[in-house]
Amino acid sequence: MPPAEDRPYHHGDLRRAVIDTAMEMLNAAGSEFTLREVARRAGVSHAAPYKHFPDKAALLTEIALIGFDRLRAAMIAAGSGALADARSDRAGSDRVAELMAMARAYLDFGRDNTALYRLMFGAELGQNCRVHRDPRAMGALDEVLGMLERGQADGTIRRRPARGQAAACWAQLHGLTLLTLDGLLNAEKVGDGAVEAALAVLLEGLVQPATACA
Amino acid sequence: MPPAEDRPYHHGDLRRAVIDTAMEMLNAAGSEFTLREVARRAGVSHAAPYKHFPDKAALLTEIALIGFDRLRAAMIAAGSGALADARSDRAGSDRVAELMAMARAYLDFGRDNTALYRLMFGAELGQNCRVHRDPRAMGALDEVLGMLERGQADGTIRRRPARGQAAACWAQLHGLTLLTLDGLLNAEKVGDGAVEAALAVLLEGLVQPATACA
DNA sequence: ACCTGAACACCGTTCAAGT
DNA sequence: ACCTGAACACCGTTCAAGT
Numbered sequence: 206m207p208p209a210e211d212r213p214y215h216h217g218d219l220r221r222a223v224i225d226t227a228m229e230m231l232n233a234a235g236s237e238f239t240l241r242e243v244a245r246r247a248g249v250s251h252a253a254p255y256k257h258f259p260d261k262a263a264l265l266t267e268i269a270l271i272g273f274d275r276l277r278a279a280m281i282a283a284g285s286g287a288l289a290d291a292r293s294d295r296a297g298s299d300r301v302a303e304l305m306a307m308a309r310a311y312l313d314f315g316r317d318n319t320a321l322y323r324l325m326f327g328a329e330l331g332q333n334c335r336v337h338r339d340p341r342a343m344g345a346l347d348e349v350l351g352m353l354e355r356g357q358a359d360g361t362i363r364r365r366p367a368r369g370q371a372a373a374c375w376a377q378l379h380g381l382t383l384l385t386l387d388g389l390l391n392a393e394k395v396g397d398g399a400v401e402a403a404l405a406v407l408l409e410g411l412v413q414p415a416t417a418c419a
Numbered sequence: 420m421p422p423a424e425d426r427p428y429h430h431g432d433l434r435r436a437v438i439d440t441a442m443e444m445l446n447a448a449g450s451e452f453t454l455r456e457v458a459r460r461a462g463v464s465h466a467a468p469y470k471h472f473p474d475k476a477a478l479l480t481e482i483a484l485i486g487f488d489r490l491r492a493a494m495i496a497a498g499s500g501a502l503a504d505a506r507s508d509r510a511g512s513d514r515v516a517e518l519m520a521m522a523r524a525y526l527d528f529g530r531d532n533t534a535l536y537r538l539m540f541g542a543e544l545g546q547n548c549r550v551h552r553d554p555r556a557m558g559a560l561d562e563v564l565g566m567l568e569r570g571q572a573d574g575t576i577r578r579r580p581a582r583g584q585a586a587a588c589w590a591q592l593h594g595l596t597l598l599t600l601d602g603l604l605n606a607e608k609v610g611d612g613a614v615e616a617a618l619a620v621l622l623e624g625l626v627q628p629a630t631a632c633a
Numbered sequence: 634a635c636c637t638g639a640a641c642a643c644c645g646t647t648c649a650a651g652t
Numbered sequence: 653a654c655c656t657g658a659a660c661a662c663c664g665t666t667c668a669a670g671t
Contacts, residue, residue, distance in 0.1 A: 219655085251645090255647080383540060466667090
């Protein structure tokens with residue numbers, strides 16, 4: 206997206222343009238993410254972004270938080286989509302379908318936004334950074350937590366501390382996402398369908414087994 | 420560890436010195452890991468390391484692989500230690516004790532080697548890098564796999580594809596480690612004992628429940 | 634065979650000066 | 653109020669030259 210050549214000295218909304226450009230660069234593979242390159246692509250001098258962000262970390266923080274918002278939105282969409290589907294065929298196990306749909310939405314997000322995902326959790330921002338102190342970073346976890354609590358209420362999920370179960374879900378999904386991105390869980394290393402199998406283990410630890418003991 | 424002042428023009432074993440210095444720097448918090456700083460601390464010119472490593476990535480790769488070796492060793496030690504303890508009081512559930520000991524060893528390793536752990540899995544090496552193609556990166560997984568297979572044989576672990584169960588363990592531990600390092604699982608966010616609770620969920624998904632159905 | 638010093642192309646960041 | 657250009661201190665990497 207090269208800027209219009211007749212763009213005036215004052216960029217209309219450089220702050221937004223910088224964020225958008227940076228976001229595109231992240232998802233375009235291979236590009237070394239440098240502030241100077243962002244400025245170049247946005248068609249401004251390399252010093253211009255400093256009028257809108259105190260430093261590089263501030264821009265990265267903003268982008269990471271947008272990533273967390275998108276992840277949360279994806280999980281909400283997947284969860285309620287699965288619920289709608291399940292209700293139409295009244296099979297009963299809505300909750301499990303919802304859980305699995307949310308899990309897949311999470312994994313898909315990671316697969317489709319590699320660099321953004323790594324940025325969200327990466328150490329580039331310094332540990333204990335602003336991003337992870339922001340409530341927006343907990344969005345996906347909140348959705349999982351809500352789902353688990355509804356599941357405990359309707360009897361499909363084991364009665365255990367729900368926050369612990371949510372932590373287990375998040376950790377499992379985070380781990381699977383990153384190990385997959387690292388190429389550590391592909392077929393020749395760990396056999397076919399390792400991710401599916403791992404999700405099955407998680408499920409078995411969460412759902413209440415049938416109590417009937419014929 | 421400043422080098423002896425009478426050190427001659429030719430460093431005895433610069434390759435090893437560079438690796439050791441780099442390892443120390445990683446575990447010393449806050450230090451910006453730069454090749455020039457490594458050379459400085461090792462007491463040589465910033466160009467010297469290039470006689471022993473083609474580039475910075477090669478040094479980082481070597482260090483990351485050492486990290487994987489140490490992680491594997493820690494898990495072996497923890498697992499066999501727990502087995503020895505369990506056998507002395509013949510309680511039967513050796514396998515669960517072994518599993519939990521290995522899990523804790525993994526989490527401890529991450530807590531005590533923050534920067535090294537992030538390097539081992541980080542994107543600094545470029546995705547699909549040499550490190551993750553090396554069999555040494557799968558060391559910890561192999562140990563977990565062996566433990567699970569023994570557990571299936573003696574009936575304490577559910578009969579499921581063991582490689583999938585191992586993937587689930589690894590992902591859960593990796594996720595818990597990183598989320599903790601990121602400060603995303605501490606008490607004020609997710610309640611006390613979230614890590615413990617998550618491990619309990621993993622366990623419930625892995626161990627064979629008592630079959631008796633009085 | 635191993636190491637150094639100067640050099641190159643890059644960054645992030647700052648700041649006086651421009652519009 | 654917003655942007656630029658030159659400048660500073662740093663990197664990773666290379667290479668002719670030193671020991």
